[in-house]
Amino acid sequence: xxxxxxxxxxxxxxxxxxxxxxxxxxxxxxxxxxxxxxxxxxxxxxxxxxxxxxxxxxxxxxxxxxxxxxxxxxxxxxxxxxxxxxxxxxxxxxxxxxxxxxxxxxxxxxxxxxxxxxxxxxxxxxxxxxxxxxxxxxxxxxxxxxxxxxxxxxxxxxxxxxxxxxxxxxxxxxxxxxxxxxxxxxxxxxxxxxxxxxxxxxxxxxxxxxxxxxxxxx
Amino acid sequence: xxxxxxxxxxxxxxxxxxxxxxxxxxxxxxxxxxxxxxxxxxxxxxxxxxxxxxxxxxxxxxxxxxxxxxxxxxxxxxxxxxxxxxxxxxxxxxxxxxxxxxxxxxxxxxxxxxxxxxxxxxxxxxxxxxxxxxxxxxxxxxxxxxxxxxxxxxxxxxxxxxxxxxxxxxxxxxxxxxxxxxxxxxxxxxxxxxxxxxxxxxxxxxxxxxxxxxxxx
Numbered sequence: 001x002x003x004x005x006x007x008x009x010x011x012x013x014x015x016x017x018x019x020x021x022x023x024x025x026x027x028x029x030x031x032x033x034x035x036x037x038x039x040x041x042x043x044x045x046x047x048x049x050x051x052x053x054x055x056x057x058x059x060x061x062x063x064x065x066x067x068x069x070x071x072x073x074x075x076x077x078x079x080x081x082x083x084x085x086x087x088x089x090x091x092x093x094x095x096x097x098x099x100x101x102x103x104x105x106x107x108x109x110x111x112x113x114x115x116x117x118x119x120x121x122x123x124x125x126x127x128x129x130x131x132x133x134x135x136x137x138x139x140x141x142x143x144x145x146x147x148x149x150x151x152x153x154x155x156x157x158x159x160x161x162x163x164x165x166x167x168x169x170x171x172x173x174x175x176x177x178x179x180x181x182x183x184x185x186x187x188x189x190x191x192x193x194x195x196x197x198x199x200x201x202x203x204x205x206x207x208x209x210x211x212x213x214x215x216x217x218x
Numbered sequence: 219x220x221x222x223x224x225x226x227x228x229x230x231x232x233x234x235x236x237x238x239x240x241x242x243x244x245x246x247x248x249x250x251x252x253x254x255x256x257x258x259x260x261x262x263x264x265x266x267x268x269x270x271x272x273x274x275x276x277x278x279x280x281x282x283x284x285x286x287x288x289x290x291x292x293x294x295x296x297x298x299x300x301x302x303x304x305x306x307x308x309x310x311x312x313x314x315x316x317x318x319x320x321x322x323x324x325x326x327x328x329x330x331x332x333x334x335x336x337x338x339x340x341x342x343x344x345x346x347x348x349x350x351x352x353x354x355x356x357x358x359x360x361x362x363x364x365x366x367x368x369x370x371x372x373x374x375x376x377x378x379x380x381x382x383x384x385x386x387x388x389x390x391x392x393x394x395x396x397x398x399x400x401x402x403x404x405x406x407x408x409x410x411x412x413x414x415x416x417x418x419x420x421x422x423x424x425x426x427x428x429x430x431x432x433x434x435x
Binding site for chain 2: 120
């Protein structure tokens with residue numbers, strides 16, 4: 001059973017230094033209410049695992065603008081000047097990861113795997129310092145799983161077991177991040193009774209979800 | 219780039235896309251191709267944030283906040299569209315299920331190497347999904363201006379910017395020419411109307427193989 005809590009209670013669980021996998025793609029499908037609560041609390045030195053650093057005023061970009069992030073594993077920074085400035089000033093350390101590799105590394109952690117073998121990045125700076133594995137005549141980069149303490153995600157509906165449905169392209173990284181948190185907190189538009197969600201339409205099974213927060217976003 | 223040149227490149231990209239193809243277009247110039255798919259040809263466009271069957275941009279006032287493409291622009295869904303998570307999206311890409319991807323480039327070279335994700339010390343936006351796309355798509359097409367804004371050739375003997383992928387590009391479509399990457403080198407297949415073969419050779423740092431008949435496009 002997932003527990004229904006407030007955004008402030010969710011934010012209070014996160015400690016300085018926590019590693020947080022956060023869902024969303026350019027802030028679409030981002031857990032804005034929980035992000036705002038973290039900003040309000042001002043918890044610093046966070047490590048974030050995200051597809052992109054979003055916009056200065058939307059999504060995880062707000063954590064960056066408020067200087068709460070000390071390091072990030074991310075595939076794209078291009079829409080957020082603040083993170084590039086903080087990176088150039090040495091305030092934030094960045095590991096840039098190809099987006100598909102990032103998703104598989106996070107998924108691997110949630111799935112109990114040590115890592116994945118991928119051809120993406122061969123012959124580029126991405127392979128530097130990594131083990132290359134030859135398997136049946138093909139080369140792959142060994143990419144380790146990415147661990148996280150918390151996953152903070154956004155879904156459309158949750159039932160009280162934490163089963164989740166999503167909306168259109170707001171699904172994006174959310175079901176993957178949901179698998180990977182030692183503690184997973186889902187921000188949702190609506191909470192329904194057990195039995196109200198068609199099991200065929202559940203995308204994230206409730207087993208992955210520990211806490212549910214109702215969104216304040218309009 | 220002038221609109222007529224963008225349209226010319228878009229039309230030429232569209233010729234590479236076949237009925238039933240699954241295609242991923244990079245942001246910017248490659249998306250011009252959408253406007254040039256002939257009637258009766260069905261091409262399904264993927265957006266790597268998690269969708270197949272991307273439709274046209276919505277009319278003003280009809281945008282859906284949960285419907286964006288990988289560039290953050292609002293989109294619509296065509297009949298037969300599907301949504302999926304990011305890992306599935308990149309399984310589609312990396313697993314070889316995308317027939318063609320069309321991407322912009324900072325540099326491309328004779329061996330089909332592509333650089334399009336960073337300029338050290340200047341621009342570090344990150345690779346996003348580009349490395350996976352170039353690694354996994356069955357056909358990688360580069361669509362770009364032939365020269366940069368200072369007039370320097372972007373078609374090189376060897377890329378000197380950090381690579382996106384090694385030896386994956388098969389076709390280069392620019393405002394001046396269409397070049398095929400072959401084991402022997404770059405073949406000048408077509409030149410833009412109004413240009414000569416010499417114009418293209420002069421604007422290209424890489425050595426070109428010139429066939430007997432170079433067509434116009």
